[in-house]
Amino acid sequence: MSLRIVVTVKYVPDATGDRHFADDLTVDRDDVDGLLSELDEYAVEQALQIKENADDAEVTVLTVGPEDAKDALRKALSMGADKAVHVEDDDLHGTDAIGTSLVLAKAIEKAGYDLVISGMASTDGTMGVVPALVAERLGVPQVTLLSEVSVEDGTVTGRRDGDAASEQLQAQLPAVVSVTDQSGEARYPSFKGIMAAKKKPVESWDLSDLDIEAEEVGLDGAFTKVESVTERPARTAGTIVKDEGEGGKQLAEFLAAQKFI
Amino acid sequence: MAEVLVYVDHVDGAVRKPTLELLTLARRLGEPVAVALGNGAADTAATLAEHGAVKVLTHDAAEYAEYLVVPKVDALQAAYEAVSPAAVLVPSSADGKEIAARLALRIGSGIITDAVDLEAGDEGPVATQSVFAASFTTKSRVVKGTPVITVKPNSAAVEAAPAAGTVEALSVTFSDQATGTKITGRTPRESTGRPELTEAAIVVSGGRGVNGAENFAIIEALADQLGAAVGASRAAVDAGWYPHTNQVGQTGKSVSPQLYIANGISGAIQHRAGMQTSKTIVAVNKDEEAPIFELVDYGVVGDLFDVVPQLTEEIKARKG
Numbered sequence: 001m002s003l004r005i006v007v008t009v010k011y012v013p014d015a016t017g018d019r020h021f022a023d024d025l026t027v028d029r030d031d032v033d034g035l036l037s038e039l040d041e042y043a044v045e046q047a048l049q050i051k052e053n054a055d056d057a058e059v060t061v062l063t064v065g066p067e068d069a070k071d072a073l074r075k076a077l078s079m080g081a082d083k084a085v086h087v088e089d090d091d092l093h094g095t096d097a098i099g100t101s102l103v104l105a106k107a108i109e110k111a112g113y114d115l116v117i118s119g120m121a122s123t124d125g126t127m128g129v130v131p132a133l134v135a136e137r138l139g140v141p142q143v144t145l146l147s148e149v150s151v152e153d154g155t156v157t158g159r160r161d162g163d164a165a166s167e168q169l170q171a172q173l174p175a176v177v178s179v180t181d182q183s184g185e186a187r188y189p190s191f192k193g194i195m196a197a198k199k200k201p202v203e204s205w206d207l208s209d210l211d212i213e214a215e216e217v218g219l220d221g222a223f224t225k226v227e228s229v230t231e232r233p234a235r236t237a238g239t240i241v242k243d244e245g246e247g248g249k250q251l252a253e254f255l256a257a258q259k260f261i
Numbered sequence: 262m263a264e265v266l267v268y269v270d271h272v273d274g275a276v277r278k279p280t281l282e283l284l285t286l287a288r289r290l291g292e293p294v295a296v297a298l299g300n301g302a303a304d305t306a307a308t309l310a311e312h313g314a315v316k317v318l319t320h321d322a323a324e325y326a327e328y329l330v331v332p333k334v335d336a337l338q339a340a341y342e343a344v345s346p347a348a349v350l351v352p353s354s355a356d357g358k359e360i361a362a363r364l365a366l367r368i369g370s371g372i373i374t375d376a377v378d379l380e381a382g383d384e385g386p387v388a389t390q391s392v393f394a395a396s397f398t399t400k401s402r403v404v405k406g407t408p409v410i411t412v413k414p415n416s417a418a419v420e421a422a423p424a425a426g427t428v429e430a431l432s433v434t435f436s437d438q439a440t441g442t443k444i445t446g447r448t449p450r451e452s453t454g455r456p457e458l459t460e461a462a463i464v465v466s467g468g469r470g471v472n473g474a475e476n477f478a479i480i481e482a483l484a485d486q487l488g489a490a491v492g493a494s495r496a497a498v499d500a501g502w503y504p505h506t507n508q509v510g511q512t513g514k515s516v517s518p519q520l521y522i523a524n525g526i527s528g529a530i531q532h533r534a535g536m537q538t539s540k541t542i543v544a545v546n547k548d549e550e551a552p553i554f555e556l557v558d559y560g561v562v563g564d565l566f567d568v569v570p571q572l573t574e575e576i577k578a579r580k581g
Binding site: 015016019020021025039096097098101120123124126127128129132133135136137139140141142143144145147157160161162163164165166167168169170171172175180181182222223224225226227228229230231232235238239240241242243245246247248249250251252254255256258260261 | 272329330331334354355356358359361362363365366367370371372373374375387391392393394395396397398399400401402403404405406438441442443444445446447448449450457463487505506511512519520530531534537541542543545549554555556557558559560561562563564567568569570571572573574575576579580
């Protein structure tokens with residue numbers, strides 16, 4: 001029986017671009033280039049490694065997002081994922097974490113799964129709660145924030161590095177896993193991979209395919225509301241000195257004047 | 262007065278500082294009722310009472326240490342049902358955010374994570390968040406259900422506010438999901454004797470310019486003179502020079518100390534995301550074009566191997 005792996009990925013505005021908000025206080029996706037969230041590349045990588053170590057496995061990459069989000073799916077397919085599902089619907093605009101977890105859980109169930117792998121957080125919203133929410137909705141174990149992960153004989157094990165301790169975790173499949181940026185460098189797509197990706201299947205589903213009502217998602221269905229957005233004022237220019245042999249002492253003088261020493 | 266549930270982060274009964282900060286914020290919204298779980302739960306009561314907890318709900322069971330997250334969600338849900346609070350506040354740790362999110366889903370509420378401030382509003386608590394690598398500040402509200410909000414460390418001052426702190430045993434029935442993910446081993450972090458990175462008043466960080474694990478000794482020496490925590494940029498962590506638990510930035514910790522000293526760090530967006538809300542920023546870097554200098558209150562263009570030891574010596578000399 002084939003191991004069915006679903007990797008959830010997000011298409012995000014480039015963190016090195018000039019990110020800002022649209023008039024309705026949602027993330028502006030038009031003026032900044034988008035891409036596969038860097039932290040989700042680690043999830044794709046771990047899925048591919050698990051597949052390579054399994055007798056028989058299939059990796060489906062899943063995203064919820066606008067038309068352009070197909071770029072994120074293409075990137076994951078060119079890295080080596082087998083097929084993709086794109087959940088796209090105008091009514092999804094402005095969906096929050098609770099709503100996103102609903103759409104993902106329904107889509108994961110429809111796709112069929114033994115193992116779900118996510119990144120540790122998105123690089124735009126940075127909440128890091130969607131994997132736990134998806135596990136809660138699916139009613140399966142959450143094995144999250146892993147720096148090391150392996151799957152053998154229907155059991156997933158991994159290491160979760162917390163502030164106070166490093167924990168070894170273990171759960172039976174099906175399960176939801178999330179991996180950190182410490183889990184291992186993501187591979188670059190090869191030329192062959194990029195060419196092959198063009199022929200891989202990408203299915204498009206909308207809300208009706210998932211039996212979700214429009215009121216359950218989107219800006220109006222959200223459980224939270226952003227009331228105001230303020231750009232952080234630029235820091236006032238500081239003093240810059242060139243070290244001519246006394247740089248450390250000059251810095252100490254500054255710290256003393258500021259009463260830090 | 263409405264009650265506000267506060268989830269307690271503690272180690273064997275020793276309450277961690279972010280929980281005391283939460284009590285300060287909770288008192289703006291109502292009467293804090295604390296929930297302490299696991300080994301030493303009852304030992305937290307005295308400290309929590311000193312900082313404003315009117316009640317401390319406690320429960321201990323082996324499940325909290327043996328299984329991941331879900332037993333704590335079950336317990337927090339039991340507390341929620343017993344108290345019917347106006348809001349639920351949880352520290353923004355890895356466990357805290359996951360516990361809060363699952364609780365919110367179960368009780369039909371919205372969740373806000375990583376708040377840096379919290380005020381009472383006409384329509385419920387208003388949470389301030391710092392977003393897009395701290396280049397924007399947003400104010401948000403939970404508009405459905407009881408607000409569940411996680412709050413970052415250093416978001417409020419710890420204040421003494423003596424209250425009753427009556428200890429009550431919480432009755433918890435674990436769900437079928439509680440034993441899904443087993444914790445088969447735990448290796449506690451070795452204490453460095455330095456302050457917690459996210460809680461420290463001063464952070465001294467090293468980056469690519471430190472150029473080797475052994476050279477972090479000069480960063481640590483400066484930190485120790487200042488009683489500071491040690492941070493590292495992603496480049497230094499990826500190179501294996503310093504542990505990931507000390508990483509400051511988008512995929513590490515975000516810190517907001519009184520003073521941040523960046524040594525040999527260029528100041529890429531990934532790093533800025535984790536430190537640009539620091540009150541005073543100082544940098545030492547060889548490259549005068551490094552973007553970190555756009556953020557600083559004081560910057561030294563120079564070799565950190567000259568400047569940092571001189572600074573450390575000077576501080577030592579001034580202390581006498």
